[in-house]
Amino acid sequence: MPGRHVTDHQLRLFMKFRKTNTTAVAAAKASISTATAYRIEKDSRLPSQKKVPRQRRRPDPLAEIFDAEIVPLLRAAPGIRPVAIFDEMIRRHPELSIGIRRTIERRIRSWRAIHGEEQEVIFRQVHEPGRMGLSDFTDMAAAGVTIAGQTLDHRLYHFRLAYSGFEHAHVVLGGESFVALAEGLQNALWSLGGAPREHRSDSLSAAFRNLDKDAREDLTRRYDELCGHYGMTPSRNNRSIAHENGSIEGPHGHLKRALNDALLMRGSSDFDDLAAYRRFVDEIVSRVNARNSKRIDIERTELQELPVRRTSDYEEVTVRITSSGGFTLRKVFYTVPSRLIGHRLRVRLFDDRLDIFIGGTQIMTLPRGRASSTGKHNQVVNYRHVIHSLRRKPMALLNLVYRDQLFPREAYRRTFDKLMERLPEWQACRTMVELLAMAHERGCESELADQLTAALQARRLPDMAALRERFAPDPARLPRVVVRLAPLNDYEALLGANLTGDAA
Numbered sequence: 001m002p003g004r005h006v007t008d009h010q011l012r013l014f015m016k017f018r019k020t021n022t023t024a025v026a027a028a029k030a031s032i033s034t035a036t037a038y039r040i041e042k043d044s045r046l047p048s049q050k051k052v053p054r055q056r057r058r059p060d061p062l063a064e065i066f067d068a069e070i071v072p073l074l075r076a077a078p079g080i081r082p083v084a085i086f087d088e089m090i091r092r093h094p095e096l097s098i099g100i101r102r103t104i105e106r107r108i109r110s111w112r113a114i115h116g117e118e119q120e121v122i123f124r125q126v127h128e129p130g131r132m133g134l135s136d137f138t139d140m141a142a143a144g145v146t147i148a149g150q151t152l153d154h155r156l157y158h159f160r161l162a163y164s165g166f167e168h169a170h171v172v173l174g175g176e177s178f179v180a181l182a183e184g185l186q187n188a189l190w191s192l193g194g195a196p197r198e199h200r201s202d203s204l205s206a207a208f209r210n211l212d213k214d215a216r217e218d219l220t221r222r223y224d225e226l227c228g229h230y231g232m233t234p235s236r237n238n239r240s241i242a243h244e245n246g247s248i249e250g251p252h253g254h255l256k257r258a259l260n261d262a263l264l265m266r267g268s269s270d271f272d273d274l275a276a277y278r279r280f281v282d283e284i285v286s287r288v289n290a291r292n293s294k295r296i297d298i299e300r301t302e303l304q305e306l307p308v309r310r311t312s313d314y315e316e317v318t319v320r321i322t323s324s325g326g327f328t329l330r331k332v333f334y335t336v337p338s339r340l341i342g343h344r345l346r347v348r349l350f351d352d353r354l355d356i357f358i359g360g361t362q363i364m365t366l367p368r369g370r371a372s373s374t375g376k377h378n379q380v381v382n383y384r385h386v387i388h389s390l391r392r393k394p395m396a397l398l399n400l401v402y403r404d405q406l407f408p409r410e411a412y413r414r415t416f417d418k419l420m421e422r423l424p425e426w427q428a429c430r431t432m433v434e435l436l437a438m439a440h441e442r443g444c445e446s447e448l449a450d451q452l453t454a455a456l457q458a459r460r461l462p463d464m465a466a467l468r469e470r471f472a473p474d475p476a477r478l479p480r481v482v483v484r485l486a487p488l489n490d491y492e493a494l495l496g497a498n499l500t501g502d503a504a
Contacts, residue, residue, distance in 0.1 A: 006032055008046045015044065061100050065089060066107060074108065078117050082108045125162075130302025132162040133196035133232070134248040135185055137176045143260060145277060146270045152277070157184030158255065160248045164295035166192060169255065169285045171278050173352050174370055178219055180351045182226055182313035190310070194303025195230040202236065229311040231304050258284055274352070314348040314355075321345065325386050329354075331371035332378045333402065335385040336364070381405040384440050387433070394433040398425055408439070411449040414456055422461060434464060442471045 010030045014037060017026035027037035062070070069092070073085055082105040089104065090096055137155045145152045157170040157180055168188035172180045181201070189195050201223075227234040262284050263269045271277040289296060319327040321343050326335040329347065336345075336356065346357040354366045369380040379402035383390075386406075390396060397403060397416075407413040412435065419428035435452070439445040448471065455462050 006036060006040075006047055008048050011040060011044075011046055014040060061096060062103065062107060065093065070104070070108070071111065074111065074116075127162040128302075129163045129299040130194075130304070131197050133159065133188075133199050134162060135159050135181060135199065135201045136248050136252065137172065137180070138252045138256065140256070140259075143256070143263065144269050145263075147274055147277065148272060149270060152274075155180075156255070156281070157181065158248060158252060159185060159188035160251055161192075161196060161296075161299055164299040165251075165288075165292040166296045166299065167251065167255065167285050167288050168192070169281050171274070171281060173274075173368070177351070178222060179313060179315055179349060181223070182311075183351055185226070186310050186313055189230060189306060192300070192303070193306070194300060195232055195306060196303060197231070197233060198235060199227050199230075199232040200235045226311060229307060231307075255285070255288070258288065314350050316346060316348050319345055319347055325389070326381075328377070331375070332369040332380060334366055334369070334380045335382055335402075336366075337385050338389060379405045383408055383436050387437050387440050390433050391437055394430045395426060397429045397433060406436075408436075408445055409449045411452040411456070412436070412439075415452045415462060418456060419461065431462070431464065435462065435467075438467065438471060442473075444471045447471070 010032055014026050014030035014032060017029045018037075018041075021029070023037050023041065024034050027034050030037075032040075070085055070089070073080060073088070083101070085108065086101045086104050089100075090098065136158050138158055139155050141153070145154070153173075155172045155176070157172050159168040159170075160166065168184070168191060170180075170184035170187055172184065174180065185199070224234055259281065262280070266280075271280065317329065319329055321327055321336060321340045323341060324333075325338045325341060326333055327345070327347075328334075329349075334354070340358070340363075343358060345363075348355040348357070350368065353368050355362055356364045356366065366382075367380060369378050371378050381402045383406050397406075400406065404413060407416065412432075415435065416428065416432045419431055422428075423431065435448065439448050448467070451467060451470070452462055
């Protein structure tokens, strides 16, 4: 048609219709004029073949510097960024316009396509049901999760089946370790109800860090035994090659974005306790699994059966309780009841707790602590373990190594600071120890903290007499128990009736 260019498609249509139609009819069916049709019969080349290559319309700003200066830079440093070369050329040649940045980037991209180094090829894999399960850890610092106002430094252990996309996430309080891997992996397998034939993880380089050769070999042996217990073949991707674990590295980002979105919709990233946050993570993961339920059901039929019981997902060490009323483990001091001083205890280290055994009897569970990032020692202290001794030596509180960790709540620490400001040291220590003893003996730690907070807000010291009266046992509230003794004749009558029945 006049004013419009003939396309390759129209020319092909005309040539097709011309086989069975006249020139005019074929031109009409191809939506071109008859005159154009006659020209096509004389020259049947496609319109795209007749186009003259576009010529440069302005001088090349890189004509003198690309081969002479830019190419040597690219050969000497293949990984250099185009923007760095642009900055260097502007520095060397101030007369160049900053508008040549895109020209440099485009020219470098073209040069690298022809003369650049070979790049690594990603080989897409076909996944079979029940074959591959993958594990990895991902950092959650960017989520900004807090527990009761305190920042939660944690990671997520992430397990995924390559075929169906089944996922399991477990909150890990420490770094990447075998204990965290063993606990998270077993939780995933038992919630799934089966085990894949192969398990792949990263190189465990974070778990191996700062370990000697024997410890590394022991860790490798334990990982192999863990996989063997579930009939899985262990495998690892090469160190720092994340795409070899691609079936879980990509889902890391999806899971973290889903958690961030859920936190935004929740309106707060603060949780009352760790258990509440773990329930939140489980709910988000369960939604992902619900979307893949059909594929998960297919894969479940191909999984191996689980063994009769779980294997150990902890480390066991032996400690001795010192005269300080506790023990030091992994640069963390833990207090225990003083009656255990001098005893040797077995400790099972989990990711978030320590189970304490004397012989074969478990006597307590302690929250697990970790040394600070600077390498300094830390303390996990329960004031109930030492308060009886501290009452006999209240001045020991003044320079106690773990004094700040001794206070169970912030209100107690602030109260001690206020006491030190207004009272002599001996009186401040004695008062603070009495407050802690009251909280322990009368079971009023939370209520007493509320009273101390009110006193701090009123800018007054705690009234010990009033607090003792408030938290003293109220005799009027104690139940009155009346015991009525039955007459002895009733017992004789009862015994006589039984004897008569036997005789009959």
